[in-house]
Amino acid sequence: MKKTWIVFLLLTLTVFLFATELRLSSEVGIHTDAWKTRMAGFTAEKGVQVGIQQFPYANYLDQLMLGYTSGRVDIDVPYISLLWYPALATAGYIYPISDIPGYEALNEKDIPGIRNSKLNGKTYVIPYMNELGGIIYRKDLFDDPTEKANFLKAYGYELQPPVTLEQYRDVAEFFHRPPELYGVTLMGRRSIFLATHFMQRLWANGGALLDINMRPIFNSEAGMKALEDVAFMFNFANPAARNYDFQEALNEFISGRSAMAEVWTTGMFYVNDANRSKIVGKGSFTGFPRPENRLGENLPMLYISWGFSVSQAAPDKKAALEWLVYVTETKNEVEAAPTGNIPARFSALNSPDLLSVYPWIGDFSKAMENCIPTPIVPLIPEGSSIVGAIIAPAVSEFLAGTKTAEKALNDAVKEVDRLMRENFYY
Numbered sequence: 001m002k003k004t005w006i007v008f009l010l011l012t013l014t015v016f017l018f019a020t021e022l023r024l025s026s027e028v029g030i031h032t033d034a035w036k037t038r039m040a041g042f043t044a045e046k047g048v049q050v051g052i053q054q055f056p057y058a059n060y061l062d063q064l065m066l067g068y069t070s071g072r073v074d075i076d077v078p079y080i081s082l083l084w085y086p087a088l089a090t091a092g093y094i095y096p097i098s099d100i101p102g103y104e105a106l107n108e109k110d111i112p113g114i115r116n117s118k119l120n121g122k123t124y125v126i127p128y129m130n131e132l133g134g135i136i137y138r139k140d141l142f143d144d145p146t147e148k149a150n151f152l153k154a155y156g157y158e159l160q161p162p163v164t165l166e167q168y169r170d171v172a173e174f175f176h177r178p179p180e181l182y183g184v185t186l187m188g189r190r191s192i193f194l195a196t197h198f199m200q201r202l203w204a205n206g207g208a209l210l211d212i213n214m215r216p217i218f219n220s221e222a223g224m225k226a227l228e229d230v231a232f233m234f235n236f237a238n239p240a241a242r243n244y245d246f247q248e249a250l251n252e253f254i255s256g257r258s259a260m261a262e263v264w265t266t267g268m269f270y271v272n273d274a275n276r277s278k279i280v281g282k283g284s285f286t287g288f289p290r291p292e293n294r295l296g297e298n299l300p301m302l303y304i305s306w307g308f309s310v311s312q313a314a315p316d317k318k319a320a321l322e323w324l325v326y327v328t329e330t331k332n333e334v335e336a337a338p339t340g341n342i343p344a345r346f347s348a349l350n351s352p353d354l355l356s357v358y359p360w361i362g363d364f365s366k367a368m369e370n371c372i373p374t375p376i377v378p379l380i381p382e383g384s385s386i387v388g389a390i391i392a393p394a395v396s397e398f399l400a401g402t403k404t405a406e407k408a409l410n411d412a413v414k415e416v417d418r419l420m421r422e423n424f425y426y
Helices: 002-017 030-036 039-046 057-070 082-090 145-155 165-175 192-204 221-236 239-243 246-254 267-271 317-327 330-339 352-357 361-369 383-400 405-422
Strands: 021-027 049-055 077-081 126-132 134-138 283-287 299-308 371-375
Touching: 021 057, 021 317, 030 126, 030 330, 039 049, 039 317, 049 057, 057 077, 057 082, 077 082, 077 317, 082 299, 126 361, 126 371, 134 267, 145 165, 165 221, 192 221, 192 299, 192 383, 221 383, 221 405, 239 246, 246 267, 267 283, 283 361, 299 317, 317 330, 330 352, 352 361, 361 371, 383 405
Parallel strands: 021 049, 021 077, 299 371
Antiparallel strands: 077 299, 126 299, 134 283
């Protein structure tokens, strides 16, 4: 009888200690693997049990929406793509994190991409993973004394990771030695990836997709320059790159077949994966170049982020906030990063401990400090259609020679204008 009573007390104590259970959800991915390493520590420190549901990326958003629309919400803290939150917030499925008492402990000033997490002045996502569009490059080639001497002789200045668009063109031309080595790897398949090549150059030249009144303006002089520069750079890419998406581009680069790849920072994880890469330890990253006359300007650069949100139906929003504060504090971001994450806080990015693991992280942090982090699509419900279904085909048509740059962009602007009018933006 006494033994039974002791067991009952222990069970009761366990239930009391872990009466609060925080239910998290995420895709299956390496940055999720990173923050999952913090779950046990959070439970030990806060006395809050943490559970997680994970879904393949392809159907994760569908699973989230199914729970929200059915009213059977079993997720308190969804870890989501930055691109999803406007629709979830507008529908009332996620709660403004900035309305939870104690929110100030998250220290927004330390998170460079936080402005993209705000809707109507309220914050709905706390970024955890972030990356920029730029160039991953073969450090061993750029540091080679013979290559440096030959480049200086040919172009009259020192070989370095390209800072300007002019340098980018020269370096791609210099290293273009097909079929053994290509100057640059690009993503030419008609998709959102191809559109990023255009958008990066549009922004670098001072252009924009939409103006403050949400009207399309990318058929500008900056847009024309951007489109023509994309076509020019394909002269120094593998002809097969016309059919590349992100994965094919990475595979070419990590096989050692190109000097540079125009992708985003995640590529560095592939470079240093000993099971897949032939150039482990030989890569680095630099932010996307801009014209020489725009050096020093804060210009948009492609920004990709995932972060934590809080469900409107979460019963204990204080516990949810405690998790957000804990998992995104500098120490925890730094310790988790080697599992496969690029932290979203400047204080973590600039940590000497992280620099010893990711020697390229300083260049990433510098790029983040000197740009306006800009999402891959406008953060409106029509954003993916604008970029993937209208701009990408326009770029593809120009590259194929079926339309001039002017016609391709003018036709695309008309399509975006029609889309925006149909959805009552003006």
